[in-house]
Amino acid sequence: MDAMAEEQIEFGDEEYGGAQKMQYQGSGAIPALADEEMMGEDDEYEDLYNDVNVGEGLLQLQRSEAPPQPVGVGNTGLHVQKNEAPERTSEAGGSQGLNIPGVSVQGKYPNVGARYPQQEGHPAVNRPEMGSGTYPSGSTLSQKGSVMEATHDAQVKVMGFQGIPSASHKVGIDPSGVPQKIVNNPAQSLNSGANGPQGAPQAPPNQMGIIVNHPTMNENQVRQPIENGPTMLFVGELHWWTTDAELESVLSQYGRVKEIKFFEERASGKSKGYCQVEFFDPASAAACKEGMNGYMFNGRACVVTFASPQTLKQMGAAYMDKNQSQPQAQTQGRRANDGLGRGGNMNYQSGEAGRNFGRGNWGRGGQGGANRGGGGGPIRGRGAVGVKNMAGSSAGIGNGAGAYGQGPVGPAFGGPAGGMMHPPGMMGAGFDPPFMGRGGGYGGFPGPGFPGMLPSFPAVNAMGLAGVAPHVNPAFFGRGMAPNGMGMMGSTGMDGPHAGMWTDPNMGGWGGDEHGHRTRESSYGGEDGASEYGYGDVNHEKGRSSVASREKERVSEREWSGNSDRRHRDEEREKERVSEREWSGNSDRRHRDEKERDWDRSEREHREHRYREEKDSYRENRRRERDMEYDDDWQRGQSSSRSRGRSHAVPEEERRSRSRDVDYGKKRRLPSE
Amino acid sequence: MVTSPVVNTYPLSSYTFGTKEPKMEKDTSVADRLARMKVNYMKEGMRTSVEAILLVQEHNHPHILLLQIGNTFCKLPGGRLKPGENEIEGLKRKLTSKLGANSPALVPDWQIGECVAIWWRPNFETIMYPYCPPHITKPKECKKLFLVHLSEKEYFAVPKNLKLLAVPLFELYDNVQSVGSVRLVTPNSFDTNSVPFSTLIRRETTFFSGI
Numbered sequence: 001m002d003a004m005a006e007e008q009i010e011f012g013d014e015e016y017g018g019a020q021k022m023q024y025q026g027s028g029a030i031p032a033l034a035d036e037e038m039m040g041e042d043d044e045y046e047d048l049y050n051d052v053n054v055g056e057g058l059l060q061l062q063r064s065e066a067p068p069q070p071v072g073v074g075n076t077g078l079h080v081q082k083n084e085a086p087e088r089t090s091e092a093g094g095s096q097g098l099n100i101p102g103v104s105v106q107g108k109y110p111n112v113g114a115r116y117p118q119q120e121g122h123p124a125v126n127r128p129e130m131g132s133g134t135y136p137s138g139s140t141l142s143q144k145g146s147v148m149e150a151t152h153d154a155q156v157k158v159m160g161f162q163g164i165p166s167a168s169h170k171v172g173i174d175p176s177g178v179p180q181k182i183v184n185n186p187a188q189s190l191n192s193g194a195n196g197p198q199g200a201p202q203a204p205p206n207q208m209g210i211i212v213n214h215p216t217m218n219e220n221q222v223r224q225p226i227e228n229g230p231t232m233l234f235v236g237e238l239h240w241w242t243t244d245a246e247l248e249s250v251l252s253q254y255g256r257v258k259e260i261k262f263f264e265e266r267a268s269g270k271s272k273g274y275c276q277v278e279f280f281d282p283a284s285a286a287a288c289k290e291g292m293n294g295y296m297f298n299g300r301a302c303v304v305t306f307a308s309p310q311t312l313k314q315m316g317a318a319y320m321d322k323n324q325s326q327p328q329a330q331t332q333g334r335r336a337n338d339g340l341g342r343g344g345n346m347n348y349q350s351g352e353a354g355r356n357f358g359r360g361n362w363g364r365g366g367q368g369g370a371n372r373g374g375g376g377g378p379i380r381g382r383g384a385v386g387v388k389n390m391a392g393s394s395a396g397i398g399n400g401a402g403a404y405g406q407g408p409v410g411p412a413f414g415g416p417a418g419g420m421m422h423p424p425g426m427m428g429a430g431f432d433p434p435f436m437g438r439g440g441g442y443g444g445f446p447g448p449g450f451p452g453m454l455p456s457f458p459a460v461n462a463m464g465l466a467g468v469a470p471h472v473n474p475a476f477f478g479r480g481m482a483p484n485g486m487g488m489m490g491s492t493g494m495d496g497p498h499a500g501m502w503t504d505p506n507m508g509g510w511g512g513d514e515h516g517h518r519t520r521e522s523s524y525g526g527e528d529g530a531s532e533y534g535y536g537d538v539n540h541e542k543g544r545s546s547v548a549s550r551e552k553e554r555v556s557e558r559e560w561s562g563n564s565d566r567r568h569r570d571e572e573r574e575k576e577r578v579s580e581r582e583w584s585g586n587s588d589r590r591h592r593d594e595k596e597r598d599w600d601r602s603e604r605e606h607r608e609h610r611y612r613e614e615k616d617s618y619r620e621n622r623r624r625e626r627d628m629e630y631d632d633d634w635q636r637g638q639s640s641s642r643s644r645g646r647s648h649a650v651p652e653e654e655r656r657s658r659s660r661d662v663d664y665g666k667k668r669r670l671p672s673e
Numbered sequence: 674m675v676t677s678p679v680v681n682t683y684p685l686s687s688y689t690f691g692t693k694e695p696k697m698e699k700d701t702s703v704a705d706r707l708a709r710m711k712v713n714y715m716k717e718g719m720r721t722s723v724e725a726i727l728l729v730q731e732h733n734h735p736h737i738l739l740l741q742i743g744n745t746f747c748k749l750p751g752g753r754l755k756p757g758e759n760e761i762e763g764l765k766r767k768l769t770s771k772l773g774a775n776s777p778a779l780v781p782d783w784q785i786g787e788c789v790a791i792w793w794r795p796n797f798e799t800i801m802y803p804y805c806p807p808h809i810t811k812p813k814e815c816k817k818l819f820l821v822h823l824s825e826k827e828y829f830a831v832p833k834n835l836k837l838l839a840v841p842l843f844e845l846y847d848n849v850q851s852v853g854s855v856r857l858v859t860p861n862s863f864d865t866n867s868v869p870f871s872t873l874i875r876r877e878t879t880f881f882s883g884i
Contacts, residue, residue: 238808245810261796262808269795271808 231258231285232307235292236274242297244275251277254291255284276307674761675786675822682730685839688827693775695834698742707797710813714797717756720814723764724751725821726789729839736839740771740831747838749818761785764819772837774830781827786820 235247244260251257262275279285285306293304700706713720726749727738739747750771754763765783773780793805794814805812831837 241807243808243810264795264806264808266800269793269800269802269804269806269809271806 230307231279231282233277233279233285233289233304234274234307235277235302235304237300237303238271238273238275239298239300240271240273242271242273242300246297247275247277250292250295250297251279251288254279254288256280675784677822678787680728680786680820680822682728682735683823683825685729685731685736687825688729688823688829690837691774691828691830692833693830694832696771696832697834703799707799711797713753714813719812720753720794721760722751722753722814722816723760723767724749724816724818725764725768725783725785726818727821727823729823731839731841734841734843736841737845739838739840741836741838742834747840751818760788760817760819768821771835772829772831774828779828779830781823781829784822784824786822788817788819790818792816792818 235251238247244262247260248257251260256279258278258280260275260277263272264270265272277285277288279288289304289306292302294301295304296302700709710720729736729738738750740750741747750768751764752767752770754760758766764785768783769780790803792801792803792815793809793812794801794816795806795809795812797813801814801816829837
């Protein structure tokens with residue numbers, strides 16, 4: 001009891017604001033509370049309740065608390081609950097609500113039962129959330145019910161959890177809760193699957209319940225993913241035309257969606273093919289991750305992974321969440337490999353299936369690339385270097401690479417090109433070493449952490465997708481550069497193929513830095529900054545540090561682009577991007593591989609010469625645009641509210657200096673090379 | 674609404690400029706603005722805003738009148754429409770609010786011309802595009818730019834906290850930074866045969882083919 005009481009209290013506090021807390025604290029009778037919740041008390045509590053899995057746990061507690069409670073399984077459970085509720089309330093001593101709920105619950109049960117199988121099981125009791133005795137109101141019930149239903153249903157389908165959903169999304173509790181539920185609600189199919197404990201008769205469940213409750217409570221309190229991890233997911237490997245409405249309709253099956261944020265190329269607004277999804281409760285998120293992974297959106301299987309804190313921060317650093325994304329990445333990687341035939345799997349960290357440098361494929365139309373995702377991850381690092389190369393010549397690479405110009409894009413490309421990237425290309429088919437390094441990063445998703453996700457590229461770049469002007473978007477994570485990226489680039493109006501390169505999302509992709517590579521190479525990472533969500537920044541940092549390790553190429557590259565000076569995160573990012581872009585034009589991002597880098601570099605240099613002039617002119621024009629864009633990106637990613645004036649002013653200055661630097665850098669490089 | 678594609682422009686000197694009470698921005702920062710936008714979106718759905726392109730002729734080159742806030746940020750006169758409000762009427766309302774004198778008798782009779790550009794805001798961010806990206810089904814804002822035909826003589830009252838600038842077209846071309854986020858037109862605005870970014874200007878008539 002004490003334990004339970006404590007738990008409840010905690011739970012209450014966390015979860016529901018004041019009202020609920022009170023109840024908790026006062027009433028040891030969890031069941032009562034649970035009932036309330038279930039009943040669907042006020043709308044305002046709906047959300048609260050969602051978070052709380054208490055239901056399950058509470059039930060357990062209740063049961064344990066109320067010995068008399070008969071098995072409670074099945075119908076009796078209901079009754080029991082009711083009884084319990086009142087009892088609890090008394091126990092709780094404080095929660096008035098409990099009492100009420102109990103009562104109301106009973107009445108409600110019939111209704112509830114219809115709705116939520118679970119609820120029946122646990123008569124409101126489990127819902128600590130109950131909070132004020134609003135339960136009595138039928139309306140609330142319905143509300144809750146609806147919420148619950150959604151979750152439940154979703155859960156049921158999605159996971160074995162089912163049992164849990166009713167309570168609240170807390171997954172942890174599920175096991176315990178489930179048993180309860182199952183017992184009570186024959187309807188609950190979930191129970192069977194989800195919880196081991198279920199098998200245990202009441203007693204055990206109770207025990208578990210207690211334990212379970214605890215976690216739930218904690219979770220609820222924090223309202224953070226806690227148990228099951230964050231409520232944030234990354235969904236990648238989407239087509240650029242896959243809309244938010246489509247995504248939402250599928251996501252809502254798993255629970256209430258709080259927000260869907262797409263990663264887009266700054267310059268054009270085109271979707272990078274991945275997005276960040278936030279659910280209200282972790283259970284939904286977990287369910288979604290399990291259930292929606294691989295779901296076909298417009299004929300393309302998506303990838304769902306958790307968003308790690310880092311990635312969340314970086315927005316693109318999807319890779320960071322190695323634990324979670326790793327599996328995905330690997331999957332992706334595999335896919336990529338298949339698709340691209342990349343043998344290269346450069347092994348960039350995330351199981352990237354191979355860097356697929358698909359770069360060439362990246363091209364905006366990367367649709368075929370699909371794999372990119374996999375490749376993307378690892379490639380990011382490379383991307384940086386490779387990207388550059390890509391930009392220029394990617395044509396050879398498969399164009400996809402071109403897009404990468406950004407550098408980091410490197411590996412990532414491999415994937416997308418849908419095989420465009422000829423395996424050799426992957427690795428280095430001509431990628432400049434520098435790019436290779438970066439490439440890894442680009443994975444295109446900086447954020448989504450899908451190692452293999454290179455979402456943007458593969459799909460989008462469907463080779464030949466000239467669509468978006470890659471050049472404009474520095475951040476393009478290898479995406480844009482459709483294999484023909486080079487050609488595509490033209491679409492943007494840029495002169496010269498390299499134009500396209502820049503936009504290579506690749507650069508942006510690096511943001512991820514997931515892979516070690518990436519970070520290092522991310523000297524170019526700056527580009528990704530464009531990828532709007534802040535990864536750019538991240539990349540920079542990473543890139544810088546890692547760069548050193550990477551090799552001198554990078555360093556030298558940096559010089560070229562004059563990035564080195566600019567490395568500053570905020571401002572510099574822009575510059576880097578710009579420089580990156582220039583690079584890309586020059587070099588064929590193709591090579592993403594590190595190894596390749598060395599010899600690539602020389603190639604790069606050659607290319608640079610060739611393209612330099614083109615780029616310069618091109619650059620100048622673009623730079624300005626980009627600058628602006630970058631600013632926006634930053635704002636976006638950083639959610640900073642830089643004043644317009646400020647941002648404007650900066651770019652102007654930077655622009656000028658940048659051009660100078662860039663030129664300078666280039667010149668310097670040549671001689672050194 | 675004036676439908677002629679030809680805009681007559683007159684020298685800046687033919688216009689009179691006065692001042693009036695300050696018109697402060699509703700938001701103090703970009704973040705505030707976006708937050709307010711979000712709130713409004715929840716209540717009213719997609720925001721529709723309108724902006725006006727007022728042209729004057731100087732040095733044989735068209736100039737656009739922009740309002741400068743502080744020293745850096747420039748914007749076109751215009752603003753958000755009320756839910757259900759007609760675009761033309763709303764733009765007139767905004768122009769009067771920003772540049773019209775306080776006395777109704779002195780307010781210009783705004784001749785709103787054709788819409789030359791439409792910009793979309795896909796997310797609650799500062800960035801806008803001249804199209805709605807394909808993956809966005811619910812843009813957050815739609816901004817329409819209209820040409821305004823000014824007569825030879827007009828009186829404008831500029832709020833004290835703002836500056837009215839006549840910015841030459843070349844400054845705006847591919848140079849978003851200098852005037853902030855002023856996005857004037859889409860490449861294929863004005864004249865269907867026009868080439869993006871090409872402008873044909875004559876002394877008293879302005880035939881825009883994209884800005």
